[in-house]
Amino acid sequence: MRRILSFLAVLGVIVGGWELYKFFGESTGWELPIGTDDLTMPHAWKIIGSFFEPVQRGSSEILAVFLLKSAWFTFREAALGFILGASFGLTLAVVMLRSTFLDRGLVPWINISQTVPLIALAPIVVTWGRNTFLSDTQAVSLIAAYLTFFPVAVNGLAGLKSPSEESLELMRSFAAPWHRTLIQLRLPAARPYLFPAFKLAATLSVVGAIVGEISAGVRGGLGRVILDFAGRYTTGPEKLYAAVIAAGLLGMFVFGLTNAVERMVVKGPGTSSDGSRSGGSGPRQTILGLARRVLAPASAS
Amino acid sequence: MTGPTAVAIRGASKTFNEGSKDEVCALTGIDLDIAPGEFVSLIGPSGCGKSTLLRLIADLLPTSAGSVEVFGKPAAQARVDQDYGMAFQSAGLFEWRRVAANIELPLELMGWSKSDRQQRSAEMLELVKLPEFGDHYPWQLSGGMQQRIAIARALSFRPQLLLMDEPFGALDEMTREHMQNELLGIVAELGTTVVFVTHSISEAAFLSDRVVVLSPRPGRVHATIDVGISGRSDDTREDPEFFEKATEIRESLRSVGVAS
Numbered sequence: 060m061r062r063i064l065s066f067l068a069v070l071g072v073i074v075g076g077w078e079l080y081k082f083f084g085e086s087t088g089w090e091l092p093i094g095t096d097d098l099t100m101p102h103a104w105k106i107i108g109s110f111f112e113p114v115q116r117g118s119s120e121i122l123a124v125f126l127l128k129s130a131w132f133t134f135r136e137a138a139l140g141f142i143l144g145a146s147f148g149l150t151l152a153v154v155m156l157r158s159t160f161l162d163r164g165l166v167p168w169i170n171i172s173q174t175v176p177l178i179a180l181a182p183i184v185v186t187w188g189r190n191t192f193l194s195d196t197q198a199v200s201l202i203a204a205y206l207t208f209f210p211v212a213v214n215g216l217a218g219l220k221s222p223s224e225e226s227l228e229l230m231r232s233f234a235a236p237w238h239r240t241l242i243q244l245r246l247p248a249a250r251p252y253l254f255p256a257f258k259l260a261a262t263l264s265v266v267g268a269i270v271g272e273i274s275a276g277v278r279g280g281l282g283r284v285i286l287d288f289a290g291r292y293t294t295g296p297e298k299l300y301a302a303v304i305a306a307g308l309l310g311m312f313v314f315g316l317t318n319a320v321e322r323m324v325v326k327g328p329g330t331s332s333d334g335s336r337s338g339g340s341g342p343r344q345t346i347l348g349l350a351r352r353v354l355a356p357a358s359a360s
Numbered sequence: 361m362t363g364p365t366a367v368a369i370r371g372a373s374k375t376f377n378e379g380s381k382d383e384v385c386a387l388t389g390i391d392l393d394i395a396p397g398e399f400v401s402l403i404g405p406s407g408c409g410k411s412t413l414l415r416l417i418a419d420l421l422p423t424s425a426g427s428v429e430v431f432g433k434p435a436a437q438a439r440v441d442q443d444y445g446m447a448f449q450s451a452g453l454f455e456w457r458r459v460a461a462n463i464e465l466p467l468e469l470m471g472w473s474k475s476d477r478q479q480r481s482a483e484m485l486e487l488v489k490l491p492e493f494g495d496h497y498p499w500q501l502s503g504g505m506q507q508r509i510a511i512a513r514a515l516s517f518r519p520q521l522l523l524m525d526e527p528f529g530a531l532d533e534m535t536r537e538h539m540q541n542e543l544l545g546i547v548a549e550l551g552t553t554v555v556f557v558t559h560s561i562s563e564a565a566f567l568s569d570r571v572v573v574l575s576p577r578p579g580r581v582h583a584t585i586d587v588g589i590s591g592r593s594d595d596t597r598e599d600p601e602f603f604e605k606a607t608e609i610r611e612s613l614r615s616v617g618v619a620s
Contacts, residue, residue, distance in 0.1 A: 225448040228420050232446040232523075233466045234439055243465070247456045325456075 074103045101297040106304070109297040122298060126284065126305040133280035134309060136196055137268040140203025141261055141313075147204065148211030148260070149253075153241065155212075156219045173209050177202065177267065181274035195277045202275075203267030207260040214256035218249025254321040261313040269306060281306050364432040366521055366553040367394040367417055372426035373578070374412050385578040386412045390426070392572060392581060396520065399547065399554045401564040401571045403609065405616065409579030410557045411525055417555060418446055418523050430521060442470065444521035445514030449529045451506035453498035453513075460485065460494035463513045470517060484512035487546060504535040508542065515550065522547065522554045528563065537597065540566055544592060561613070565589075565606040566597060573609065575616040583612045 077100070084095030093099060110123040151169070155162040181202050188198030222244050230240045272282025281302060288299040373388040386409040394400050402410040415421040416428050419435040430438035438444060445466075453462045463481040464472075472480070485491045488508040490501075498506055507527060514522060528536045540563060547554055558564050564571045568587045575582040587605045589596055596602050 223450065223452065225450055225452045226454075228415075228418075229446065229448070229452055231420055232418055232439065232444070233469050234442060235469050239469055243469070244454065247454065250456075 077103055098293065098296055101300065106297045106300045109295070109301050122301055126281070126302060129279065129281045129284045129302075130305055130309045133265065133268050133272065133282065133306075134313070136199045136271070136280060137203050137261075137264040137309075137313065139197070139200040140267055141207050141264040143200060144204035144207025144264065145211045145257060145260055148208035148256075149215050151208065151212040152215030152219055155216050156241075156245070157237075162216075169209065169212060172205070177206065177270050178274055180205065181271050184271075185275040195275050196279075199268055199271035199275055199277055199280075202271035203264040206263040206267040210256040210259045210263070211253065214252045215249060218252025219245045221252060222248045250325050254317070254325065257321075258314055258317045261317045262310045265306070265310045265313055281309065364396075365393050365429075366396045366398065366431060367392070367555065368427075368429040368432075369393070369413075369417070370427045370429075372413075372416055372423050372428055374409065374416060374421065375424045378424060387416070388578040388580060390579070390581060394553060394555065396553055397551055399544075399556065399567055399569045401556045401558055401568040402574060403558055403561070403564045403571055403613065404574030404579065404582070405576045405613070406559065408574040408576040408616075410574050413574070413579065414523055414525055414555060414557050418444060438521075442466070442517055443519055444523050445517070445519040446523045447507070447510045447514045447525070447527045449526040451498070451503070451510040453506055453509055455498050457498075458494065459490075459496050459498060459501070459509055462498065462509060463516050465513060466517050480516055481512075484516050487515075487549070488512045488542070502535075504531055504539055507531065507539060511543065511546065515546070515552065518550065520551075520553060522552045524554065524556045526557055526559065529559070536563070537566075537594070541592075541594065543567070561606050561609050562597070562602075564609055565602055566592065571609055573612045573616065582616045585609055585612060 080091070081095045081100050081102070084091045097105075110126070111121050114120050114122050114125045151165070155165055184202050184205075185195060185198045187193070188195065188201070193201070219241075226244055226248075227240070230244055235243070268280065269282040269285070271277070272280040273286055277283060285299065285302045285306065288295070288302050292299055369390050369392040372390040374386045376382075376384045376386060390413060402413060404410050412421065416423050417430065417435060419428075419439040423435075428435040431443055433441070433443075453459075454465070457465070460478070460481040463484050464477040467477045467480060481494065482491070485494055488511060490505060490508060490512075493501065493505065493509075498509070501509065510527070511522075514524075528539050531539060543554075544567065546552075554567075556564075556567060558567075565587055566589070571585045571587055572581055573583045573585065574580065585605070585608055587609075589599070589601055589605065
């Protein structure tokens with residue numbers, strides 16, 4: 060309840076600041092860094108109102124419903140991308156744990172993979188897809204997976220390596236084979252590291268899906284909607300703002316979804332809800348550094 | 361209490377990073393026999409390799425030279441055959457498992473059926489006097505209780521040998537003495553042989569039948585002191601015999617150059 064209240068308070072400050080800036084610019088007539096006319100900065104209530112207006116003149120569908128359908132379309136692409144990327148990332152982490160040779164060999168490539176601008180890569184993936192059996196939406200999922208695997212692989216590996224030397228010796232004293240140690244010790248111990256990565260990966264999969272849709276020209280999702288509304292900006296700037304808000308809400312939704320799964324899977328302290336017990340601030344620090352690195356190329360595109 | 365020697369160490373040595381610049385000789389020329397049912401403590405200044413010696417017995421580390429036999433077989437075979445249980449300084453319970461499931465972990469790895477496991481973990485909880493705590497999570501238990509669960513886990517499959525690496529090192533003095541009493545009761549009941557690494561003179565004097573004093577870098581057996589105070593109880597700690605033994609251990613430690 061308190062969190063909702065403070066969230067609404069911050070929302071109020073943002074909307075208030077927006078309107079205050081606009082009012083200030085319009086009443087003084089000064090030239091501010093960002094123009095304050097209705098085309099550049101539509102009124103907050105016009106943006107909110109646009110959700111309940113028809114998508115276009117003569118259409119019976121209101122914008123909110125249209126955006127919801129588009130978001131569902133993008134969500135499905137992102138979800139597939141998340142599952143593919145997270146599975147691949149976790150597999151990679153296990154492989155790198157198993158083989159120090161591959162660990163050393165793969166790390167630079169994994170890092171390089173994330174410096175390649177997604178916007179440049181997306182058309183290649185789509186072309187590949189068209190020449191094989193992949194549909195364009197599946198290609199978009201693949202692009203989303205490309206962003207998703209990285210935090211899961213890096214944090215997953217840190218998590219798999221997190222058990223203490225004594226815990227590993229204990230498993231060895233039980234003559235436990237490697238895969239039993241993985242399942243009984245390393246994977247459960249990795250959960251406080253994995254879930255922050257999953258949360259980041261979930262929001263990244265939405266970013267990847269939207270960027271993928273835009274560069275692949277896939278119809279039906281939020282990416283295309285943003286592109287269309289940007290093209291018709293002058294006739295309805297508030298619609299583009301509404302679409303961007305919808306993309307943000309979708310990101311929040313997938314974040315919340317992973318959070319809910321975490322609460323079901325991980326119980327008690329020693330989990331990320333009380334990280335101070337087992338992992339300390341380790342997992343979180345790793346993930347913050349990651350967020351900066353991963354989001355930089357994506358948001359630049 | 362008869363049969364083959366529980367632990368037989370012949371000319372064992374351990375060198376880390378062998379052949380490299382950072383070569384460290386941790387142990388050299390260790391000869392030691394431990395009889396079944398005996399309680400032997402390894403004591404020595406820090407860095408004398410007492411924990412390393414325990415790990416050679418456990419086959420957690422390979423020997424550089426010499427041999428280690430456990431119940432007449434090579435240490436590696438004994439580990440695979442689950443001839444020993446082990447307890448560390450940190451209880452090392454898996455916090456995502458309930459207490460009972462922690463005790464059952466080795467049984468699970470050995471492929472015991474669920475009902476057998478449950479029956480055994482209930483018995484073990486009884487043995488360590490925590491019968492109501494099976495459904496708790498480790499973090500709901502105090503440090504001493506966690507250590508008791510760790511002992512229950514190490515003994516759950518009834519190994520004849522228990523290897524302990526400063527298991528009470530992180531506990532406060534009162535809890536520690538209480539745990540020492542408990543441990544003696546448990547191993548007496550099960551007839552378990554114990555190899556116990558400690559840096560506490562009074563702990564070694566109270567618990568052991570025999571104390572092995574190691575000298576530092578490279579670790580060697582400096583002296584073996586027979587202790588074996590009979591009929592031990594809390595009062596033993598105020599006994600002249602206990603003080604005599606503690607003094608003997610202390611003097612031996614001083615002569616290897618620990619007290620600075």
